[in-house]
Amino acid sequence: MRILRTIETFLPYVCGPVNQAFQISNRLESLDIASPVLTTYCDIEPGLPSQTLIEKVKVTRFKNQFRLMRYCVSLGMAKDLKNFDILHAHNYRNFQSDLGLLFAGLRRKPFILNTHGSLLGYKKYLPKGMPQVPYEIYDKLTFKSVARRADAIVVSSEFERNDAIEFGIDLNKIHVIPMGIDLPRVSTEKKKTNGSPLRLLFVGRLARVRRVELLIKALSLMDFPVLATIVGGEEETASVAKGGYVNELKKLVEELKIEEKVEFVGPKTKEELCAYYSKSDIFIYPSLYENFGQPILEAAAAGLPIISTNVGVAREIVIESETGFIVSDEPKAIAARVCDLMNVETRKQMGEKMKQKVVADFGWEMVMQKYIKLYNSF
Numbered sequence: 001m002r003i004l005r006t007i008e009t010f011l012p013y014v015c016g017p018v019n020q021a022f023q024i025s026n027r028l029e030s031l032d033i034a035s036p037v038l039t040t041y042c043d044i045e046p047g048l049p050s051q052t053l054i055e056k057v058k059v060t061r062f063k064n065q066f067r068l069m070r071y072c073v074s075l076g077m078a079k080d081l082k083n084f085d086i087l088h089a090h091n092y093r094n095f096q097s098d099l100g101l102l103f104a105g106l107r108r109k110p111f112i113l114n115t116h117g118s119l120l121g122y123k124k125y126l127p128k129g130m131p132q133v134p135y136e137i138y139d140k141l142t143f144k145s146v147a148r149r150a151d152a153i154v155v156s157s158e159f160e161r162n163d164a165i166e167f168g169i170d171l172n173k174i175h176v177i178p179m180g181i182d183l184p185r186v187s188t189e190k191k192k193t194n195g196s197p198l199r200l201l202f203v204g205r206l207a208r209v210r211r212v213e214l215l216i217k218a219l220s221l222m223d224f225p226v227l228a229t230i231v232g233g234e235e236e237t238a239s240v241a242k243g244g245y246v247n248e249l250k251k252l253v254e255e256l257k258i259e260e261k262v263e264f265v266g267p268k269t270k271e272e273l274c275a276y277y278s279k280s281d282i283f284i285y286p287s288l289y290e291n292f293g294q295p296i297l298e299a300a301a302a303g304l305p306i307i308s309t310n311v312g313v314a315r316e317i318v319i320e321s322e323t324g325f326i327v328s329d330e331p332k333a334i335a336a337r338v339c340d341l342m343n344v345e346t347r348k349q350m351g352e353k354m355k356q357k358v359v360a361d362f363g364w365e366m367v368m369q370k371y372i373k374l375y376n377s378f
Contacts, residue, residue, distance in 0.1 A: 001033050001034070001085050001086070001375065002033075002034040002035075002083065002084050002085050002086075003025070003028060003033060003034070003035040003084070003085065003086050003088050003375060004035070004036060004038065004081070004083075004084035004086070004087050004088065005021055005024070005025050005035055005036065005037045005038070005088050005089075005090070006037075006038045006039070006077070006081075006087070006088075006089045006090065006096040006097065006099070006100045007021050007037065007038075007039050007089070007090040007091060007096060008039065008040055008042050008070060008072045008091060008094045008095070008096050009039060009040065009042040009043040009044065009072075010022070010037055010039035010044075010059060010061070011054055011059070012044060012048075013042075013043040013044050014267075014270075015205065016116065016179065016292065016294040017090050017091055017114070017116040019179075019294065020090075020114070020116075020179050020180070021037065021090045021114075022037075022054065022057060023180060023364065024088075024368070024371060025037055025056075025057045026054075026055050026056050026057050027364065027368050028368075028371075029056035029057060030056060031368075031372075033375075035057065035088075036057065036058040036059070036060065037057055037058070037059045037060070038060050038062070038077050038080055038081070038096070039059060039060070039061055039062070039096070040061060040062050040063070040064050040072045040074045040077075040096070041061055041062075041063055041064060042064060042067065042070075042072040044061075046063075048061065049061075050062070060080060062074040062076040062077045062080075063076065068134075069134060070091075070093070070094060071093065071094055071095055071138075072094065072095055072096075073095045074095060074096070077096065077099060078099060078103070081099065081100065081103035082103075082107070084107075084109060085109060085110075085378075086109060086110045086111075086112060086375055086378060087100045087101075087103065087104040087109060087110070087111050087112070088112045088114070089101070089111070089112070089113050089114070089146075090113075090114045090116060091114070091115070091116050091118050092113065092115050092118040092119055092146060092147055093118060093135065093138050097113060097146050098142070098146055101145070101146050101149060101150070105149075110151040110152070110378040111149070111150050111151050112150060112151060112152045112153075112154060112374070113146065113147060113150040113152070113153055113154065114154045115147070115153060115154070115155055115160065115163075115164065115291075116156070116291060116292075117156075117160055117163070117289075117290070117291025117292065118291075119147060119160075119163050119164055119167045119169075120163040120166060120167055121163070121289060121291055122135045124209075124288065124289035125208075125209035125288055125289045144167070144168060147164075147167065147168075147169060148168060148169065148170075150173065151173070151378065152173055152175055152374060152377075153169050153173050153174050153175065154175050154177050154374070155174060155175070155176055155177075155291075156176070156177065156178050156179050156291060156292040156313075157176065157178065157291065157292055157312060157313055157315070157316060158176060158315070158316070159291065159311075159312065159315055160176075160291045160292070161174055161176050163291070175370070175374055177367060177370045177371060177374070178292070178313070178361065178362050178367060179292050179294055179297065179313075179362070179367075180362060180363065180364040180366075180367035180368070181294075181297050181298060181301050181358065181362050181363070181364065182301075182364060196225070197225035197226050197227040198224065198225065198226045198227070198281050198282070198338070198342060199226075199227055199228075199229065199279060199280045199281045199282075200215070200219075200226060200227070200228040200229070200280065200281070200282050200283075200284050200338065201228070201229050201231070201276060201277070201280035201282070201283050201284070201299065201304070202215055202228065202229070202230045202231065202232075202283075202284055202285065202286075202295075203231040203232060203273065203276070203277075203283075203295040203298070203299070204231075204232050204285070204287070204293075204295045205232050205233065205234075205235040206230070206232045206233060206234045206235065206245055206246050206249070207234070207235055207245065208245050209287060209288045209289055210285075210286070210287045210288075211286045211287060211288055211309075211329065212230060212249055212286065213248075213249060213252055214286040214329060214330075214331050214334060215228060215230075215284050215286055215331075215334060216228075216249060216252050216253055216256065216258070216262060217252075217256070217331035218284075218331040218332070218334035218335040218338070219256075219258050219261045219262060219335075220256040220258050220331075221331060221332060221335040222261075222335055222338060222339075224342070226261055226338070227260075227261060227262075227263065228261060228262050228263070228284070229263050229265060229276060229280065230249075230262065230263065230264050230265065231265055231266075231267070231268050231273065231276055232266070232267055233246075233266055233267040234246040246264070249264070250264065273298070274302075277298060277299055277302035277304065278302065280299075280302075280304060281304070281341070281347055282304060282305055282306075282307060282338060282341050282347065283295075283296070283299035283300075283304040283305070283306050283307070283308075284306075284307045284308070284334065284338075285299075285306065285307070285308040285309065285311070285314065286308070286309050286327075286329065286334065287308075287309055287311050287312075288309070288311070288329075289311060290311040290312030290313075290314075291312060292312045292313050293308075293311060293312030293313050293314060296308060296312060296313050296314050296317070297313050297317070297358065297362055300317055300323070300354045300355065300357070300358045301355060301358045301359075301362075302355075303351035303352060303354065303355045304351055304354070305323065305324045305325075305341055305346075305347050305350035305351055305354065306318050306323065306324035306325075306354065307324055307325050307327055307334060307337045307338065307341075308324065308325075308326060308327070309326070309327060309328070309329060310326050314326065316361075317354065317357055317358065317361070319353070319357075322350065322353055323350050323353050323354040323357060324350060324354065325337040325340070
């Protein structure tokens with residue numbers, strides 16, 4: 001079996017869809033199932049080689065002739081869309097998925113689409129009006145054909161499944177396969193010294209949809225030693241989004257006079273992230289919208305209790321007062337739940353329950369079994 005994978009951007013660029021695409025192909029290769037990746041130079045250095053091997057995955061990059069928002073036209077990819085049993089595309093509203101559907105149809109091969117929250121997510125985090133127009137135009141011009149004509153649609157959560165149904169996808173085509181995670185990720189032992197601050201953690205690309213300002217405002221309400229580490233670099237979730245978000249966050253910290261309570265450390269590697277999860281006490285995620293939310297799962301695997309808004313995978317793994325808390329978008333609600341977790345034994349018990357749930361539901365062995373079953377169904 002040969003599973004050809006397409007995605008508009010790939011490693012060394014790191015984001016949720018890229019990580020999942022890589023992990024699936026790499027694990028398939030370990031099972032002696034060929035799964036090369038076709039991608040472009042979108043978001044990566046143009047000087048990188050056009051062909052490379054990343055662990056076990058053969059990656060071919062193509063130059064873009066044109067780019068509009070995330071729509072990266074790479075005509076050269078057409079010559080490599082051959083010799084496959086299944087074409088597995090990642091993300092909707094991109095040229096690579098459009099081209100993949102065309103060539104899968106020409107060769108009468110199955111076409112699978114992982115949506116990664118791209119069907120209706122824009123309606124959740126972009127204001128109504130002009131910012132949403134490019135997405136609506138694409139859907140009208142294409143009649144949503146890439147999603148509707150796919151032989152299978154893979155979504156990562158029940159929340160995203162509901163989006164797919166609302167979008168008009170045939171229920172029988174929808175497969176819920178969560179994002180996987182390596183287990184165990186880090187040690188769950190937390191060594192605290194007397195007088196050390198309670199360590200809060202946020203991890204994620206810093207975009208307005210993540211609403212990190214809610215965490216910052218919550219910190220101003222805490223009258224005990226606390227330090228919030230914010231990991232991630234600024235990135236727009238859409239080309240029409242307003243920039244300068246990180247500078248606004250830093251200005252807010254200054255205005256609230258809580259510089260000693262916040263540190264911005266920028267983006268980190270996978271190995272560096274493990275260290276941050278290991279030394280933190282509580283993970284906080286105040287996002288407006290997530291189809292899944294990989295950092296939430298990573299923090300859970302590290303044995304951290306979660307305080308999150310009702311988004312993505314938090315809906316499935318946060319059991320109120322047992323593994324964490326679902327909160328509103330009120331800073332005082334976040335602050336109150338942090339106070340509830342000041343006791344180290346409470347955090348330890350919650351963290352252990354959280355990790356057990358992640359092991360049972362999101363380990364890669366289980367995830368890959370679902371993908372193999374899907375591939376073998378054609």
